[in-house]
Amino acid sequence: MAVTAAMVKELRERTGAGMMDCKNVLVETDGDMDKAIDLLREKGLAKAAKKAGRIASQGLVKLSFAEDGKAASIIEVNSETDFVAKNPEFIEFVQKLADIARANNAADVEALKALPYDAEGTVGETLTAKISKIGENMSIRRFVKFDRPGTEYVGYIHNGGLIGVICGFETEASLDEIEAMGKDVCMQVCSMSPKFIDQSAVDPEYIASEKEILIQQALNEGKPQAIVEKMVVGRLKKELQEVCLVNQKFVKDNEMTVEQYINAKAKELGKAIKVVDMVRYEVGEGIEKKVENFAEEVAKQMAGK
Numbered sequence: 546m547a548v549t550a551a552m553v554k555e556l557r558e559r560t561g562a563g564m565m566d567c568k569n570v571l572v573e574t575d576g577d578m579d580k581a582i583d584l585l586r587e588k589g590l591a592k593a594a595k596k597a598g599r600i601a602s603q604g605l606v607k608l609s610f611a612e613d614g615k616a617a618s619i620i621e622v623n624s625e626t627d628f629v630a631k632n633p634e635f636i637e638f639v640q641k642l643a644d645i646a647r648a649n650n651a652a653d654v655e656a657l658k659a660l661p662y663d664a665e666g667t668v669g670e671t672l673t674a675k676i677s678k679i680g681e682n683m684s685i686r687r688f689v690k691f692d693r694p695g696t697e698y699v700g701y702i703h704n705g706g707l708i709g710v711i712c713g714f715e716t717e718a719s720l721d722e723i724e725a726m727g728k729d730v731c732m733q734v735c736s737m738s739p740k741f742i743d744q745s746a747v748d749p750e751y752i753a754s755e756k757e758i759l760i761q762q763a764l765n766e767g768k769p770q771a772i773v774e775k776m777v778v779g780r781l782k783k784e785l786q787e788v789c790l791v792n793q794k795f796v797k798d799n800e801m802t803v804e805q806y807i808n809a810k811a812k813e814l815g816k817a818i819k820v821v822d823m824v825r826y827e828v829g830e831g832i833e834k835k836v837e838n839f840a841e842e843v844a845k846q847m848a849g850k
Contacts, residue, residue, distance in 0.1 A: 546576035560585050563670030602829040603627045604686075605636065606709035608700040609643035614720035617698035618647035619711050620688035621826045625681040630706075630828075635683075638675060639706075642668065646688045654685050691822050698822070699727030703735050706828070710734045713822030714807075718814050726810045726818075732796070733803055734825050739790040742823050743804075747785065756781055790823060 548571045556567040556578060562585050570588075574580040604623035611617070622639045624630050642657070645668065651657040658669030665671045668685075676683050691698055696713040697720045703709070710731040714723055733739075741747050759780050763773045786792040791804035798806070811818040 548572055548576055552576060552578070556581055556585075561673060561676075563666060563673045565666060565670060566673075602832040603630045604683075604828050605630050605639045605706040606702070606826045606828055607639045607643040607706060608702060608709050608711060609640070609647040610698060610700065611647065614697040614699065614724075616647055616690070616692040617700060617711050617713070618643050618688060618690040619700070619709050619824055619826055620646055621686045621709075621828060622683060623686050623829065623832070624679075624683050629679055629681050629683070632679065634675070635679065636706075638671075642685065643688070646690055650690065651688075654687065657685065657688060687826070689824055691824075693822060696821060697723055697727070699724055699731055701728055701731035701735055703732075708735050708825065708827045710825045711822070712820055714818050715821045716811075716816055716818040718811075718816040718818060722814055722816075723810065723818060726807065729795075729797060730790075730803060730807065730820065733793065734790060734823060736796055737790075737793055738825060739793060739823070740788040741790065742820050743789050743791045744785055747789065752781070752785075755784060759784075791820060 548568060552571055553564060553567045556562070556571060557564060559578075560567070560582055566585065566588075567581070570581040570584045571578075574584060602623060603626055604621060606619065606621045609618045609620075620639065620643045622635075622642060624635065629635055641662070645660055645662070646657060649657075649660055651660060658667060658672065660668050662668045662671040665674070672683060672685065691711060691713050693713055693715070695717075696715050697718070698711055698713050699720075700709065700711045712727055712731050712734060714727055716723060740751075756777060759777045760773055763776050763780075764770070768776060791802065791807070793803050795801050795803050795806045801809075807818050807820065
């Protein structure tokens with residue numbers, strides 16, 4: 546029986562196994578779907594499907610840089626437990642994925658998963674195999690690659706990979722000349738979590754939403770309508786200083802802003818420096834974490850018996 550792409554897709558969705566593994570067992574079982582599923586289970590390749598529903602909110606963030614600093618990537622890969630996130634094999638896997646993301650131009654996670662991973666098959670197939678081997682659900686959550694012309698990239702990893710930051714600096718200075726300064730700025734991003742590089746990058750919808758909130762806050766405080774608009778302008782300006790990187794107070798020296806710190810370095814080198822790219826990934830941020838109640842779980846198991 547001829548094996549079709551639709552059959553391979555169905556088997557992959559039902560088992561979570563890799564594309565080539567699905568195709569091979571379908572060929573081996575002459576297209577019998579049930580026998581193919583059994584064969585995948587026997588080979589240990591369908592285990593990942595049983596784990597796919599578990600929440601993976603732990604994991605690692607890794608960075609990858611070109612030697613000259615002209616390109617960089619950041620990736621977050623999630624696991625179910627912190628224990629697996631510290632597994633050397635998992636750490637090596639995530640770092641390799643960061644390298645693959647930097648070396649290619651994948652548009653999204655699915656495109657990244659379709660890329661080759663050494664002789665082990667595709668990234669997606671390797672992920673499925675590692676889920677089966679390690680015994681936990683894992684997922685490639687997000688990544689981004691930077692290679693803007695005329696830009697040097699610097700990064701910072703906090704707490705072994707719980708937070709990762711990359712900043713890109715448009716400059717004629719070399720990586721060696723700006724690296725220490727760049728790391729300081731990355732540490733600023735890590736600790737203060739700015740939403741935007743500068744006010745020109747602020748989303749108009751964000752400003753409109755924040756303005757509406759601030760107006761309502763002022764009215765709730767009993768402030769007269771006549772002065773609310775003026776109050777909101779001042780409050781919004783202060784808030785933008787807090788959410789824009791270059792306007793923030795520099796954590797290493799509160800007497801200056803981040804922009805002033807960067808400009809001081811630019812003056813020292815005699816070369817302009819401007820932040821043009823910024824990303825901050827924190828493991829598990831925004832993922833709904835399932836809270837387990839051990840006593841309740843035991844009670845359920847006892848009731849089941």
